[in-house]
Amino acid sequence: MTKHEALDLAKAKIVGGVATDQKHDSAHKHVTGEAIYIDDMPEPAGTLHACLGLSEVAHGKITGMDLSRVRAASGVVAVLTAEDVPGVNDISPTGLHDEPILASGKVQFFGQPVFAVIAETREAARRACRLARVTYAEEPAVIDIADAGPSGTLVTAPLTLSRGEAVKAIAAAPRRIKGQMRVGGQDHFYLEGQIAFALPGEDRDVTVYSSTQHPSEVQHMVAHALGVASHAVTVEVRRMGGGFGGKETQSNQFAAIAAIAAKRLNRPVKLRPDRDDDMTATGKRHDFLIDYEVGFDDDGAILGVDFTYAARCGFSADLSGPVTDRALFHCDNAYFYPHVRAVSAPLYTNTVSNTAFRGFGGPQGMVGAERIIDEVAFALGRDPLDIRKKNFYGTDTRNLTPYHQTVEDNVVERVVSELEASAAYAERRRAIDAFNANSPIVKRGLALTPVKFGISFTATHFNQAGALVHVYTDGSVHLNHGGTEMGQGLYVKVAQVVAEEFQIDIDQVKITATTTGKVPNTSATAASSGSDLNGMAAQNATRQIKARLVDFAAGHFEVPKDQILFLPGRVRAGNQEIPFAELIGKAYMARVQLSAAGFYKTPKIHWDRDKGRGRPFYYFAYGASCAEVSVDTLTGEYMVERVDILHETGRSLNRAIDIGQIEGGFVQGMGWLTTEELVWDGKGRLATHAPSTYKIPLASDRPKIFNVTLADWAENAEPTVNRSKAVGEPPLMLGMSVLHALSDAVASVAGHRVCPRLDAPATPERVLMAVERMRAGAGA
Missing domain, CATH: 3.30.365.10 (Aldehyde oxidase/xanthine dehydrogenase, molybdopterin binding domain)
Known part of the structure; x- marks a missing residue:
């Protein structure tokens, strides 16, 4: 960079690039109540509400399920059981097929969803749930880790890490101590509980608004539950009121039930459990x-x-x-x-x-x-x-x-x-x-x-991300990526990356809701990798567009490519300067592609x-x-x-x-x-x-x-x-x-x-x- 260019950069700084203390993009909306969460969305005419019927024993066979009074209750439109799942009755994220959407034949914990009531109002669905008569043949239950014992049943394969000879080193050490520690679990206690809102479309299509950290997984689980291809399911997430990992896999069940009911009844269906049911029926930090x-x-x-x-x-x-x-x-x-x-x-x-x-x-x-x-x-x-x-x-x-x-x-x-x-x-x-x-x-x-x-x-394959960046003819930018916003500020950080690359103010970058219809096959926003993965994917998309703009500007202004420089709000081509928006307009007229899909995968990592x-x-x-x-x-x-x-x-x-x-x-x-x-x-x-x-x-x-x-x-x-x-x-x-x-x-x-x-x-x-x-x- 020449001295002249450095002076220009010092004269005008963009508002909202990286390394600046930008406020959370929705902070003022959180404070004033303007932020739209799923339960704030206007409900289309005919919206139904679902409530889950939960098991009342920790372990046992279901010997009888009398739901006649539930079906006859005021406002009830339908009652769903495992037999009503049109596709696969499973939401296991690991493919072990050990986690049914609704219990079938047996229950394995107190609070396991057994049936779902769909009614005209949420209150009617909740009241009807209490009328069910489910009987069980109870079996012995293992509740605590200590009860399971050292030879207890494992839910998945254990892991051993070893380096050196630990047993020998401990035996030979001058001092030795042995002990045991109990570390308790933790409830996520997000401010916004689990929720899903499913809108049926034509043919096999369904759109699901889900409070989830993993839209692609919800898409796949809903598709499997409905017995349709993934392209028939669109999952959208604008924001969550907290997640902390509790909405990485736990959202699957609520989305699947809402979608099944919506397609079966051809009406929008919302499922928002009470806090008590949410805490009872959803997983927590492992103790x-x-x-x-x-x-x-x-x-x-x-x-x-x-x-x-x-x-x-x-x-x-x-x-x-x-x-x-x-x-x-x-x-x-x-x-x-x-x-x-x-x-x-x-x-x-x-x-x-x-x-x-x-x-x-x-x-x-x-x-x-x-x-x-x-x-x-x-x-x-x-x-x-x-x-x-x-x-x-x-x-x-x-x-x-x-x-x-x-x-x-x-x-x-x-x-x-x-x-x-x-x-x-x-x-x-x-x-x-x-x-x-x-x-x-x-x-x-x-x-x-x-x-x-x-x-x-x-899991190495999760270390990938995609992003979609559009630049419109007025110089404004549309940004979409696979990361989800749960209050942690991911959206504004990635927008800062894009603003920095284009050297435009952050208010020119539109942050849009995460949707499987724009960026497919994304990983969960988890493992602290949201900014790392999605920021790099958005940067990749932005640089593709910049490279096209450099090629165009070099030809248009008849200067070498290395004389094209993006400055705050403008682009210099040799000795000429042009506002960013004006360059974009000229590029459009010259039929330059102003959209790009970015991608990033984390290098160097591997694991056996x-x-x-x-x-x-x-x-x-x-x-x-x-x-x-x-x-x-x-x-x-x-x-x-x-x-x-x-x-x-x-x-x-x-x-x-x-x-x-x-x-x-x-x-x-x-x-x-x-x-x-x-x-x-x-x-x-x-x-x-x-x-x-x-x-x-x-x-x-x-x-x-x-x-x-x-x-x-x-x-x-x-x-x-x-x-x-x-x-x-x-x-x-x-x-x-x-x-x-x-x-x-x-x-x-x-x-x-x-x-x-x-x-x-x-x-x-x-x-x-x-x-x-x-x-x-x-x-x-």
């Missing part, structure tokens, strides 16, 4: 029992580890295979194990089939790693942070993961070192020790925990599951969090006093959006590990099925002092879009710092001599019981 054994030396260096991660998967496989795989992928977190063995146990239980949740098993894997650090620290009487730093990944001989991927982009030491200094960890540690020594009731705790999270779908080796992740994202808590040792109640976070997002596409994701991810992770408790009774009924019994963090639960900083020196070593890094899932694991700060406060009761072995969620009740164990052990 785990983690058995671990660690061998280490007197200096705190880990020599060998052996993990078994047993997960409550529910009655079907769903995504439990890849979820439990990813738990093993993250059993190291940021630590190098010279010898390691990790085994998954995806166990069948008579509970709802658990599914994707932000982090996708990675958080559970990391919690196991951090428990080992605590065990070693307390055994040696050392600060856990010292043990963490002692065992970080390094270079050369200390950079190989349990799945044999070399860690090439390690910045965890720098992130932790900078946070340790900025959060004044050492000074606060001394102050807290002094406080606790003089405070018999209220104890404070402090912890600094790191995060290293792999970015990519572990049978061998437990490969490069499943394109790169790693790093962060660290320092949390301080205060605990009332008489009640177990606690408060989060302060949290400091340093997180690296590469060259951020949008710092404002990324900071919001970090803050939200942290709070959600904190909720998972502290207050959000899922409870099933002995009959397999979910007791925590509503806001009255399930406690997500409130505004009042946020840290009193909350400092979030992006590592401004970070840049992705891989050529991602703008050298940015993913920010969807990694921040959730920053919440581990709160769990370990609580552990630190509890341990102070016994002089930090014993590991509290605090299970998650660390509810006030669990904290109190841990305090009592500490007191009993200390002889207090």
Whole structure:
């Protein structure tokens, strides 16, 4: 670039390119209520409403189903059972055919959909559902992971990761510890519940508006259920009121039932369950029992580890295979194990089939790693942070993961070192020790925990995306891609990429609803890959159009191609300049194609599951969090006093959006590990099925002092879009710092001599019981 060109670029900046703090495109609509969700859409005349009839036993054969009173109820138009599915009665995302749309012959969890009522109003459908008389021959039910036992039935094949000789290394180690940790599940608790709205078309066509993270999968599932080709089904998603993984596969069932009813009755059908039914009938984050054994030396260096991660998967496989795989992928977190063995146990239980949740098993894997650090620290009487730093990944001989991927982009030491200094960890540690020594009731705790999270779908074929970009003759741009917007800011980020490429203001880029009719065969918006994949696909489409414009401008203005330069709002051709819109008009008149389909597939990644080796992740994202808590040792109640976070997002596409994701991810992770408790009774009924019994963090639960900083020196070593890094899932694991700060406060009761072995969620009740164990052990 010449000096003259550089001055021009400095004079005029586009509004809304990458690396600018653009607001979320729908933020003002969210606040004012103008944002249109599926339940806000005007209902066409004749719209019907569906309600699901749920099983009332956890396991058994259906011996009778009297639906006569349901059919006769006021307003009821139809009642659907498994026999009414015209195609395949299955919505299994893995092709195992183990998840029926409606139960047939047997039920396998309390709350499984057995029939669907279609009525003139939602209220009529709900009331009619209660009139059903379904009888069962109950069979023994396995509800908890512990009940399944080590030889329990598996819903899918387990995975083993191994490097070195873990058993021998542990046996030969100067010190050894064995233990078990329970890590609870989590409900997605999205603000907008599951919903589907199906509109029948002519012939075999149907359009489904679905609150889903995976429109292509919903398309395929609806097509299979109807017995039609995929081209007959169009799925559209403008926005979701939260997803967090809960709408990756769980939307399939609601869309399929709505579509079946719509085509059968030739009327629009909407299905929106109550929050109670939604929580009862849909999958959640997997809860785990983690058995671990660690061998280490007197200096705190880990020599060998052996993990078994047993997960409550529910009655079907769903995504439990890849979820439990990813738990093993993250059993190291940021630590190098010279010898390691990790085994998954995806166990069948008579509970709802658990599914994707932000982090996708990675958080559970990391919690196991951090428990080992605590065990070693307390055994040696050392600060856990010292043990963490002692065992970080390094270079050369200390950079190989349990799945044999070399860690090439390690910045965890720098992130932790900078946070340790900025959060004044050492000074606060001394102050807290002094406080606790003089405070018999209220104890404070402090912890600094790191995060290293792999970015990519572990199923290699999902790492692809498509985009469609149109440039209209007035210079405005239409953008469509396969990513879905669930509040995380994906739409605005991808629009910024397009605006940057064309050097136009972001308000010239129209963000349009995701639809299978424009971009086909897309992957779910998940695995933190939304911006990486769709941003690159949109950039690819934009650059195709730019290349055509360069060819045209060079010929039109009779200058070499290298003298065509896109400047803010205009294009320079040699010594001439022309507004962007004017160039587009001229290109149209010259019959230049102004539309392009872009595509991107993540390079370098590969994975051999049978061998437990490969490069499943394109790169790693790093962060660290320092949390301080205060605990009332008489009640177990606690408060989060302060949290400091340093997180690296590469060259951020949008710092404002990324900071919001970090803050939200942290709070959600904190909720998972502290207050959000899922409870099933002995009959397999979910007791925590509503806001009255399930406690997500409130505004009042946020840290009193909350400092979030992006590592401004970070840049992705891989050529991602703008050298940015993913920010969807990694921040959730920053919440581990709160769990370990609580552990630190509890341990102070016994002089930090014993590991509290605090299970998650660390509810006030669990904290109190841990305090009592500490007191009993200390002889207090």
